[in-house]
Amino acid sequence: MRAMFQESVERLFADAVDAETLRLAETGAWSDSLWAQMEALGLPLAAVSEDLGGIGASWTDLFPVIRACGSSAVPAPLPETLVANALLSACGIAPPESGVTVFAAGDAVSVLRGLPWGRQARWLVLHDTTRGRLGLHDMTGAAVEHDVNVAGEPRDAVILASGSLVSDAAFDGPPDTVRLSGALIRSAQIAGALGRLTEMSAQYANERIQFGRPIGKFQAVQQQLALLATQAAAAGAVAEAAFMQARRTPHFATTASAKAVAGEAAGRGAAIAHAVHGALGFTHEHSLHFLTRRLWAWRTEYGSDARWSERLGRLIADAGEDGLWPFITETLKERPQP
Amino acid sequence: MGFDPEFSRALARQGWVGLTLPKQYGGHDATSFERFVVSEELLAAGAPVSAHWIADRQSAPLILRHGAESQKQRYLPAIAAGEMYFCIGMSEPDSGSDLASVRTRADRQSDGRWRLNGRKVWTTNADRCHAMIALVRTDPASERHAGLSQVIVDLDLPGVTIRPIRDISGHEHFNEVTFDDVILEADALVGTAGEGWAQATSELAFERSGPERFLSALTLFRCLTEAVGRSPDARQAVEIGRLGAWLVALRAMSISVTGQLAGGQDPVWAASCVKDLGTGYEQDTVETAIRLIDSLPETDQARTTRRVLAVTQGMAPSFSLRGGTREILRGILARGLGVR
Structure with a gap:
């Protein structure tokens, strides 16, 4: 399906x-x-x-x-x-x-x-x-x-x-179901937008000529593109994990992780995409901003990365030293379908 | 990671070494996912697994994939028994990030045996391992990626000299290994002569994607979790939660690469992603600890955390050097995006 x-x-x-x-x-x-x-x-x-x-x-x-x-x-x-x-x-x-x-x-x-x-x-x-x-x-x-x-x-x-x-x-779901569900969908949307930004930026780096060669030939630009790609990959993997763990309602810790990581990745990724696209990508005529402005918006909606990190951090601290690893592994555990 | 042959043998008796190897070679026919779970739990517990780790992680899969039947029979059961330990012979004094420039030579003699000359460096545990899989030049006229091959070097052969190198913390777990007219039997070659570069690259996918690429600082994270107490302030909670969230993300990525390896794919790109992010995460754990260290209530736990911070800080620069530097990985990632 x-x-x-x-x-x-x-x-x-x-x-x-x-x-x-x-x-x-x-x-x-x-x-x-x-x-x-x-x-x-x-x-x-x-x-x-x-x-x-x-x-x-x-x-x-x-x-x-x-x-x-x-x-x-x-x-x-x-x-x-x-x-x-x-x-x-x-x-x-x-x-x-x-x-x-x-x-x-x-x-x-x-x-x-x-x-x-x-x-x-x-x-x-x-x-x-x-x-x-x-x-x-x-x-x-x-x-x-x-x-x-x-x-x-x-x-x-x-x-x-x-x-x-x-x-x-x-409805017997958790009281923050709306915020959790919103965070879940925004994390996937962020992952999607970052994936597209990676493609667009790599393509632009191959096309834009400066100093007589495509800017993608420069290691400084390559390193930035790699950083963008890893942020997109991290957001994609953790968002997908949150979707895999969701049942009637989202799984708290996995979704909190997804929104926290996707949020940070959104900030870094959008910044790199703009850096690679230069002044051209800063114009309204270019379509880059349709994605980067959405990343900025989606990062803050249904809780910013700091907010979700804080909630997650309180749970982890409460679990203590010996509870940390079980807490982490529980987030990706196989769960029966309803 | 501690080096403890007794622990490795005990682990093997439990059936937890050589998990993915076929039963006929002493393995357990387990899936990569089962191996992932065992690896993670060992690392999370801080178990002294370093003796068998490299043999289990990459030497055995390499021999299974490319080795001759006689090599499989000779090495795999011993690896699975936790009795035979391998080290990695890639870097040389003049070949670090530029691995294709290796100069260690194995020249084929008229009797079919190989004469090995050259030097490998940064070889973890070479002084305590039985064998090395070395990337060497077997075609003297070749340049760069062509003409490279992988050979198994038994480290007790005459002409092998191993000298420890002290790191910034004063530890001596890596070494310089010199080969001086070392004679290798004809069957020391693994796989195909001239295919060493491709073999070594796919071997690196095992090295770059596993949980050890993001769990090196877990002990520090555990300490911090305890040291902030059950009711952290907002800033402490944000920092702790951030470390938790990225750990969840890295595990999700690493498990996905494990799935690709299990499916017989060669996920070099995705493995490089895990390593770049994972080592950055480990180093960031040190940064986080430094930001929090003054805020910890003065308890025994805070003192323990300071000691663990000092140890982790001393190791942290190596996280993004070993197994391919950050800058090289990012070059691989950029090429994977089609940027050249």
């Missing part, structure tokens, strides 16, 4: 997402046809169990999909909708058959800030942590105040309309 997903999303994004699409998206344009094509492939409901209308894909199967959303800077919340629908499925609620679904923590009467793609969302999955319930809300009639992250992606402030609740159920 994984290879099939990978192949179909990579083909779709190669055809449907280019620099012009991304430029338009930043001015507020939304592509119904892109979303319709993703729905036609069954992607938004892929993680939903079969009896609730999905195809029961595991997070291991879906890792390449979310990574590809990062490498192509896809201007649509497929990762968010995948998570939102999976959360509904985990509570036994049948997800809506169609439409953008996003997720957040909070209650139905307060302002929800920084909601990804709030303006496009047809549905919202809300985790009410004080009551331990998960609700599906209709976004029709919600008050939406537009805001964006540093990459120009919608991160809106939303107040739900009264009577928005469609259905709800008890």
Whole structure:
């Protein structure tokens, strides 16, 4: 299933997402046809169990999909909708058959800030942590105040309309499920974007001539490219590990590690890609910034690397000297599928 | 890592040396993943595994892959029994990062035997090992990567001189090994004459990707974890957590390379990635410890941590030298990206 997903999303994004699409998206344009094509492939409901209308894909199967959303800077919340629908499925609620679904923590009467793609969302999955319930809300009639992250992606402030609740159920997942799930998808998106940055930077280093030869001939540039590649590889490996460990909800320590490492890698990787591309890559006309600005944004969303490191560090300190190694090995242990 | 033949033999009796070798050569037909688990646990526990380590990690797989049947029968069961130890003969006084410039020569004589002359250096445990797999020039007219071959040198042969070299901490675990008209039997050649470069490069994938490439500073990390106490402040928690997160990432990468090795692939690029990041991580553990050392509550644990820091700090420069320097690895990585 994984290879099939990978192949179909990579083909779709190669055809449907280019620099012009991304430029338009930043001015507020939304592509119904892109979303319709993703729905036609069954992607938004892929993680939903079969009896609730999905195809029961595991997070291991879906890792390449979310990574590809990062490498192509896809201007649509497929990762968010995948998570939102999976959360509904985990509570036994049948997800809506169609439409953008996003997720957040909070209650139905307060302002929800920084909601990804709030303006496009047809549905919202809300985790009410004080009551331990998960609700599906209709976004029709919600008050939406537009805001964006540093990459120009919608991160809106939303107040739900009264009577928005469609259905709800008890949810026994951890109280920080929303933050963990967000960290999980962002780590894969970061890995994808870093992978693409590595390809772009290597290609540019082979093409750009200075001092009479491609800049990639210079060891100083080669060393930088190697550093970029290792950061991308580390982010990819640890993000994939976090996806392999995720079940109904993400595994805490592996996901915390993934977001911490991917976050640091995002900072270093974006800096190197800009260094290699020189002033040309600093222009709006060049497409480099569609990835680097997203890396900056995704690094801070759902907890920065320092925040996740701190939480992880408290657990490790609590485990003490003899608990350290078991704690580390536990993060990649084989876990039964549900 | 301590050198303890008794420990190595005991480990072998337990069935934990030569795990991936076939049963017919005294091995256990285990997978690379099983070997990975055993290696990691030994390193994490700080076990004295250095006697058999290189033989088990890279010499035995090399002999199994390229060696003649007689070599397999002679060496593999002894390695799997924890009784025969190997060292690596790659670097020379004038050939460090530029390994293709090796000048140690093995000239074939009319009787088919080889006459070995030259010098290898930085050879870990040469003084306590039985044999070396040396990368030597067998075609005197050749240059660079062509004309190199690998030979097995029994280190008690006449004409082999081993001189210890003291490192910055005062330890003597690496050596200079001089060959002065050493006569090797005809069957000392491993694999194919002239294919030594390719063989040595794939051997390095075993050397560069394993858990020893990121666990050298684990004892220091363990000490720090204890020394900050059960309720660290925010800065301590960030530093400890950062070390934990990168360790998780490095294990994920190393396990992935193990999978590629198990699948018969030659993951030179990915192995170089693990080594570059892993050795940087080990050195960063020292940096982290230095940043935290003043913040530790004054306990016995803090004093232990200072001692472990001093030892690890003394070794740290070698982490990114042994098995290929950082700069060379990054060149390999860049070439792997298609940059030339």
